[in-house]
Amino acid sequence: MINKVVFISGASRGIGESLANYFAEKDYYVVGTSRNDFNFKNKSKNLFPIKLDITCRESIKICFNNLKEKNLLPTILINNAGITSDQLFLRMKDDEWDDVISTNLTGVFNLTKIFIKNMIKNKGGRIINISSISGLMGNPGQVNYSSSKAALNGFTKSLAKEIGSRNITVNNVAPGFIDTDMTSYLQEDAKQEIINTIPLQRLGNIDDVSKLVYFLASDEASYITGQTISVDGGLLMY
Numbered sequence: 001m002i003n004k005v006v007f008i009s010g011a012s013r014g015i016g017e018s019l020a021n022y023f024a025e026k027d028y029y030v031v032g033t034s035r036n037d038f039n040f041k042n043k044s045k046n047l048f049p050i051k052l053d054i055t056c057r058e059s060i061k062i063c064f065n066n067l068k069e070k071n072l073l074p075t076i077l078i079n080n081a082g083i084t085s086d087q088l089f090l091r092m093k094d095d096e097w098d099d100v101i102s103t104n105l106t107g108v109f110n111l112t113k114i115f116i117k118n119m120i121k122n123k124g125g126r127i128i129n130i131s132s133i134s135g136l137m138g139n140p141g142q143v144n145y146s147s148s149k150a151a152l153n154g155f156t157k158s159l160a161k162e163i164g165s166r167n168i169t170v171n172n173v174a175p176g177f178i179d180t181d182m183t184s185y186l187q188e189d190a191k192q193e194i195i196n197t198i199p200l201q202r203l204g205n206i207d208d209v210s211k212l213v214y215f216l217a218s219d220e221a222s223y224i225t226g227q228t229i230s231v232d233g234g235l236l237m238y
């Protein structure tokens with residue numbers, strides 16, 4: 001029998017890789033994708049790497065057909081892949097806007113659109129989007145990124161309302177500052193300044209995010225949908 005299948009975009013490193021390992025250790029079968037060829041450092045037999053650019057609908061279709069043939073269509077979809085291309089708005093180039101929106105927002109649309117039908121057929125599923133507190137509180141230099149992540153909040157709520165009756169939950173996880181390649185550009189003093197604003201006085205680690213996502217994917221979270229949940233050490237409180 002095939003274990004539950006989880007599809008994770010952007011699984012070659014950072015939060016996505018941590019998520020992949022986390023689910024694989026719990027006996028899920030993990031299909032992890034990334035733009036470039038990659039291999040999981042962990043050699044678990046439950047981890048299946050695929051090269052896939054989530055902005056390319058043609059490649060997504062091919063990937064879908066391959067997974068269908070192997071009976072590996074996911075019941076849990078984790079839309080994790082994301083990019084930044086930071087620039088002050090007045091200097092932001094069209095490409096910097098387009099690239100971020102097409103990966104962070106349209107990429108989520110592309111994957112969700114293709115995998116949701118099978119979830120409906122199976123009468124259940126989980127869709128978890130990795131958003132950001134930047135989409136909730138804004139951040140100078142990130143008009144493109146904040147817009148893409150804020151849009152995921154609306155995407156999540158509207159889709160949750162449409163497909164709740166099909167026993168599919170849709171949620172959004174909004175990490176704060178997590179120690180990954182994406183935040184590695186920060187100088188030590190800038191990092192310290194950020195840490196001073198975080199009530200828990202540290203950057204998050206990738207496991208902090210994995211634990212929340214794992215919970216949202218589990219049966220225990222079956223009555224939670226349409227939510228954006230922050231994992232940010234208390235940086236943003238309502």
Ligand code: NAI
Pocket residue numbers: 009010011012013014015016033034035036052053054055080081082083103107130131132133174175176177178179180181182183
């Ligand atoms: P990362 O830069 O370490 O990894 C991103 C992954 O996405 C890589 O595997 C990359 O190959 C993949 N990717 C990028 N564009 C792609 C495309 N077009 N097609 C397929 N794969 C693509 O990033 P990190 O830090 O692990 O972030 C993961 C998610 O968490 C992103 O959505 C990011 O916006 C979000 N996030 C991260 C925070 C942080 O502090 N690191 C804070 C808030 C949100």
